[in-house]
């Protein structure tokens with residue numbers, strides 16, 4: 118039977134990356150996607166912007182919406198302080214199965230909680246189920262139409278505090294125009310656009326960083 122692209126991406130990690138070395142996992146995926154098969158990871162260019170936001174924030178609790186194969190999950194978790202936690206939600210079971218193995222190859226299982234299910238179902242359960250008090254950083258990289266409703270859900274569930282950061286991928290390509298309008302207009306956010314390119318291409322894309330003002 119035919120393998121899927123995520124399965125081939127995992128194969129490239131297991132072949133070319135060193136177990137327990139997150140940076141080599143990131144590098145192996147970027148090489149695979151640049152030279153073999155494009156895949157929708159945040160990628161190396163936007164990944165550097167993600168790294169700088171994470172490093173500057175030094176978050177204790179991170180929520181990632183949209184795990185895919187775990188590329189950004191590994192990238193973020195490799196920068197977290199010792200007791201920090203990253204919860205990542207993935208709706209697609211096939212993606213979740215691959216991401217779990219990529220995370221294991223990187224040796225980051227202790228920092229990452231991978232949950233298979235919808236953001237609409239799990240965001241309201243963050244506090245009771247994961248003992249999350251507040252979120253320091255939310256990396257949004259799931260279905261682009263869900264960025265806005267999920268942002269409102271995060272607000273309504275009291276998961277954002279003064280200074281919490283929302284970092285959204287793909288605000289240009291594929292785009293999330295309603296989300297962009299909302300965070301840029303709202304007096305409750307200080308928003309900033311980091312211009313970049315769609316992963317592994319020359320097309321414009323970027324990350325929007327929005328600080329919740331409380």
Ligand SMILES: O=C(NCCO)c1cc(-c2ccc(F)cc2)cc(O)c1O
Pocket residue numbers: 157158159183185258259260261286287290291315316
């Ligand atoms: O849908 C996306 N993510 C949620 C599903 O897991 C996604 C899509 C694209 C993309 C695809 C097709 C194209 F032609 C251009 C962009 C890129 C991304 O970074 C993404 O995160």
Ligand SMILES: [Mg+2]
Pocket residue numbers: 157158159258286287
């Ligand atoms: Mg993306």
